[in-house]
Structure formats: C-alpha cells, structure tokens
Amino acid sequence: MTATGKLPGSSFYGAEATVALADLAQASSLGGRLEQLRGASVVLATEDQLTAALLLIELDGVARRMVLCPPDLPQQHLSEVVRVAEAGVIVRDIADAQAMPFGTTTQITATASLTPIQTPRRQSQQTEWVLLTSGTTGAPKLVAHTLASLAGPSRAPMRADKTIWSTFYDIRRYGGLQIYLRAVLGGVSLVLSSAKEAAADFLARAGAIGVTHISGTPTHWRRVLMSGVAQRISPQYVRLSGEIADQALLDSLRAVYSKARIVHAFASTEAGVAFDIEDGKAGFAAELLERPASGVELKIQDGTLRIRGVRNASRYLGDAASALAQSDGFVDTGDMVELRSGRYYFVGRKGGVINVGGLKVHPEEVEAVINTHPRVRMSLVKSRKNPITGAIVVAEVVMNGDKSQASDFLDTQALTKEIIDTCRRALPAHKVPAMIRFVPALEVSASGKLVRPGA
Amino acid sequence: MSVRSTIVEQFEEVAKEQKRKLAPLTDNLQLLDSGLDSLSFAIVVARLEESLGFDPFNAAEVVDFPLTFGDFVRLYETTSATR
Numbered sequence: 001m002t003a004t005g006k007l008p009g010s011s012f013y014g015a016e017a018t019v020a021l022a023d024l025a026q027a028s029s030l031g032g033r034l035e036q037l038r039g040a041s042v043v044l045a046t047e048d049q050l051t052a053a054l055l056l057i058e059l060d061g062v063a064r065r066m067v068l069c070p071p072d073l074p075q076q077h078l079s080e081v082v083r084v085a086e087a088g089v090i091v092r093d094i095a096d097a098q099a100m101p102f103g104t105t106t107q108i109t110a111t112a113s114l115t116p117i118q119t120p121r122r123q124s125q126q127t128e129w130v131l132l133t134s135g136t137t138g139a140p141k142l143v144a145h146t147l148a149s150l151a152g153p154s155r156a157p158m159r160a161d162k163t164i165w166s167t168f169y170d171i172r173r174y175g176g177l178q179i180y181l182r183a184v185l186g187g188v189s190l191v192l193s194s195a196k197e198a199a200a201d202f203l204a205r206a207g208a209i210g211v212t213h214i215s216g217t218p219t220h221w222r223r224v225l226m227s228g229v230a231q232r233i234s235p236q237y238v239r240l241s242g243e244i245a246d247q248a249l250l251d252s253l254r255a256v257y258s259k260a261r262i263v264h265a266f267a268s269t270e271a272g273v274a275f276d277i278e279d280g281k282a283g284f285a286a287e288l289l290e291r292p293a294s295g296v297e298l299k300i301q302d303g304t305l306r307i308r309g310v311r312n313a314s315r316y317l318g319d320a321a322s323a324l325a326q327s328d329g330f331v332d333t334g335d336m337v338e339l340r341s342g343r344y345y346f347v348g349r350k351g352g353v354i355n356v357g358g359l360k361v362h363p364e365e366v367e368a369v370i371n372t373h374p375r376v377r378m379s380l381v382k383s384r385k386n387p388i389t390g391a392i393v394v395a396e397v398v399m400n401g402d403k404s405q406a407s408d409f410l411d412t413q414a415l416t417k418e419i420i421d422t423c424r425r426a427l428p429a430h431k432v433p434a435m436i437r438f439v440p441a442l443e444v445s446a447s448g449k450l451v452r453p454g455a
Numbered sequence: 456m457s458v459r460s461t462i463v464e465q466f467e468e469v470a471k472e473q474k475r476k477l478a479p480l481t482d483n484l485q486l487l488d489s490g491l492d493s494l495s496f497a498i499v500v501a502r503l504e505e506s507l508g509f510d511p512f513n514a515a516e517v518v519d520f521p522l523t524f525g526d527f528v529r530l531y532e533t534t535s536a537t538r
Contacts, residue, residue: 387512388497
C-alpha cells in the first residue's frame with residue numbers, strides 16, 4: 001500500500017493535528033528507525049490515532065506483521081498480545097519512563113510530527129495485519145488478516161473531487177479500519193475521531209471540514225441523534241455497522257439526513273464484510289443468500305449467519321487458538337437471524353438469549369420494538385433472575401428530546417404503560433419487558449456498541 | 456400501604472395487562488386457579504421486588520412454594536417482618 005496522495009490535499013484530520021499524506025513520501029513518524037522494523041513482528045500501541053494512521057502506511061510492506069492495538073488496552077492484555085504475536089518491537093507514542101515490561105521486546109516511539117527521511121521507503125514483503133477482538137474471557141483474540149482480505153476487491157478509483165470520509169470508530173478496530181482503507185486506497189481525506197473529543201465537537205469539526213461519507217455503529221448514530229447537533233454534518237453517505245440496525249433508527253436517520261444514502265453493513269472482525277444494504281429496511285432480502293457480493297458466500301446454519309470468502313481473516317494467532325472457520329471454510333458470525341416474509345432479520349447474538357420459562361428471547365429484538373416508540377431514543381433489554389420462570393425480560397430506556405429524564409412521576413407511569421403496550425402489540429407475552437427503568441444514558445463500549453451484561 | 460394490599464394491587468394490575476380474568480382473591484384460593492399463568496406470576500414477583508424491596512423466594516432458607524393466595528401473602532408478610 002502506498003500513500004499516493006493521488007489527489008493533492010488528501011490528509012488525515014485528527015482532533016489535534018492534520019497531516020497531508022503527500023508528506024509521508026519524504027518524512028516519517030518513526031524518526032529514522034523504520035529499517036529496524038523490516039521483517040519484524042510489530043505491535044502498534046500508540047495512544048494517538050493519527051500516529052497509528054501514519055504508521056500503518058509506513059509499516060505495510062516493511063514489517064512482517066503489524067498488530068493494531070486499540071487505545072486503553074489494559075497492560076496485562078498488552079503483554080499477552082506481545083507474547084502471542086511474538087513481537088520483537090512495540091511502538092508507542094509516549095516515551096514512557098517506566099518503560100519496558102515486555103521482556104526483550106524493543107520499544108520505540110512514533111509521533112505524528114513527521115521528520116524527514118533520506119531514502120524513499122521500499123516495500124519488501126506482504127505484511128500480516130492483525131486485529132484484536134474481545135474473547136469471552138476478556139483477553140483479546142488476535143485475528144490475522146492480509147491487506148487483500150481487509151480491503152476487498154479494489155473499487156473503481158473514486159472520482160472524488162470532494163469525497164471526505166470520517167468514522168466514529170477508532171481506525172484500529174475492524175469497522176474503523178474499513179473506512180481508513182477506503183480513504184487511503186481511494187486517495188481521499190479522512191477525519192479521525194478522538195476519544196477526548198465530545199460528540200458535538202467532533203460533528204462540528206467534521207462538518208466544518210466538509211465530510212461527505214461517515215460511518216459508525218447504530219449506538220454512535222443514536223447518540224448523534226440525541227446530541228441535538230446532528231445537522232452540523234451534511235453527509236451524502238451514512239453508514240452503519242457493528243450492531244443490528246433497527247428500522248426505527250434507519251427511519252430517524254433518513255428523516256434527519258434526507259439527501260443521504262443510508263447504508264447498513266454486516267461485518268465482523270473474523271468474517272469480514274458480508275454485504276451492504278441500501279434499501280432503507282432493516283435486515284436483508286432472502287435472495288441475497290443466492291446472489292451475494294462477489295467473493296463472498298453466505299449461508300444460514302442452525303439459525304446463525306455463516307460467511308465464506310475472500311474477506312475472511314486467515315486465522316487466530318496463538319498456540320491455544322481455536323479454528324477461525326468451520327471445516328467447510330465458513331465462519332460462524334454468531335449472529336442469529338429469522339426469516340419473516342422473505343426477509344432475514346438479525347435478532348441477536350447467539351450467547352445473549354434470555355430464557356423465560358423455556359421460551360427464548362433475544363434482547364435486540366425487544367429493543368427494536370421499544371425503539372419504535374417516538375419518545376424513546378435507545379434501550380437495553382436484559383435478563384433478570386426470577387424464581388418462577390428462571391428469568392424475565394426487563395428494559396432500561398433512554399428517552400429522547402430535550403428532557404432526558406421523565407418530567408414527573410405521572411409522565412413516567414404513562415410512558416411506561418405506552419412502551420409496554422407497544423411491546424405487547426408487537427411481541428408475544430414472554431418477550432414483553434416486565435419492568436421498564438428510565439436512565440439518562442446507557443454504557444457504551446470503546447468500540448461504540450452497547451455494553452451487554454455477560455457479553 | 457400494607458404488604459397485603461400491595462400484593463393485591465399487583466395481582467390486579469398484572470391480570471389486567473395480561474388480559475386474564477382474575478378469580479376473587481381469598482386466602483383459600485389455589486394460586487393455580489387464580490387465572491394467572493407462570494409468566495404473570497413471574498411479573499408479579501418481579502414488580503413486588505421493586506416496590507417492596509425484597510424477593511422472599513431468594514431468602515436463604517428453603518422456601519415452601521405457596522399454594523394458596525393466603526400462603527403467598529403470609530410469605531411476603533413474614534419475610535417483610537424479619538428484615
């Protein structure tokens with residue numbers, strides 16, 4: 001991958017600094033130490049996302065392997081990642097005086113303030129790109145990809161006079177990396193988010209730069225809608241991935257960004273990108289199973305979606321690593337789907353099922369119904385232990401509008417009743433929440449998804 | 456509000472929501488004949504835990520499952536008194 005900066009002026013816009021990609025032809029974030037990394041297994045653990053964005057370009061074709069660590073990875077996980085990746089070098093941006101708890105691994109620093117280099121960079125090998133995904137025990141799993149599996153089929157060069165990409169995601173996570181690659185391979189600019197920047201400020205900054213294409217999780221987008229400043233951006237293309245995009249959210253986004261294409265994508269770190277849906281409806285048409293995107297095959301097996309194709313990761317790293325794909329090469333996404341009138345709907349994660357007296361409930365399916373109520377912005381459905389049925393369904397609800405709290409007790413009562421009635425009309429009795437609690441906010445993970453208990 | 460009247464209120468409310476005909480709530484009424492199904496009971500118990508602050512079925516000692524409405528009320532009253 002070369003930073004061609006095909007178009008003059010394509011840049012990475014960070015919250016605190018901007019770097020023109022063309023500058024990378026003659027300068028480096030590594031202060032002359034690039035050659036030390038040739039053929040090495042390198043862990044990229046900078047806090048600054050902009051620095052990481054530059055490092056990916058510099059190290060692709062030079063390092064044997066690059067592990068993309070998201071920021072705030074706990075120290076013990078970082079040590080484990082270094083070990084499993086057999087990393088000889090770890091790149092950080094803070095010259096940490098306490099330095100190296102990493103045994104014989106060399107630690108070097110990188111910075112977004114580029115320093116000039118004498119010789120142009122040369123590419124000598126195919127680099128393995130390794131992403132982290134949360135394992136069930138909390139310790140991350142290392143998922144190995146190549147640039148080809150990450151980027152997918154090359155797109156037509158963007159006639160991109162004004163295309164500017166952005167994403168709420170950190171680019172070191174699969175969803176964000178997809179957008180990063182679209183921008184860099186397409187030769188256009190990218191506006192990076194920042195964990196330290198409030199959503200409203202990010203939107204203002206992205207809007208001022210003129211972002212045209214922007215991607216995030218449904219939870220990111222609900223927060224945009226709650227922020228009151230959704231109109232600070234005027235995108236042509238709004239993309240959702242990482243969680244189930246329910247109909248209520250798609251409709252709300254269409255109302256706010258009436259001129260934009262609204263697209264929701266299904267992808268996972270292991271399976272890669274499966275498909276994009278642009279028909280304005282949640283779920284996907286059943287025919288898609290017969291006519292998927294090129295290079296990707298889809299099937300439903302035991303109720304979950306499975307994907308096989310060029311976008312799959314190659315393997316997990318680590319001696320105890322389980323197989324990434326089944327024996328037939330399909331990767332089980334763990335996402336359950338249901339067919340209703342010729343359309344498949346995502347109903348939830350396989351592990352998230354609530355068992356009410358033997359009857360199964362997917363939290364996401366109930367959330368989708370609760371979210372149709374006009375005063376609800378988002379919701380989280382959980383299991384609550386119960387001595388009669390084992391468990392029952394309960395919900396936490398964030399209201400929208402200027403007052404994020406119910407104005408008084410009677411209002412809460414009335415709204416609770418309305419939400420339960422809405423559920424009752426759309427769902428069988430065991431799926432209807434027994435109780436509703438109104439909360440000012442719901443916990444969101446670093447990857448922009450709702451935090452689910454036990455997930 | 457007494458524990459008994461809180462319980463009566465919940466039984467009535469849940470029955471109404473679940474569109475079930477509730478039998479008259481006398482102490483002798485067998486719970487299985489009350490008109491409520493397991494799900495309705497589950498909801499009653501959950502909401503009582505919210506409003507009363509405890510779940511007697513969760514108490515440390517083994518609980519004899521109440522058979523009548525009277526048993527049910529007594530279970531809650533006893534647990535409430537010993538808290």
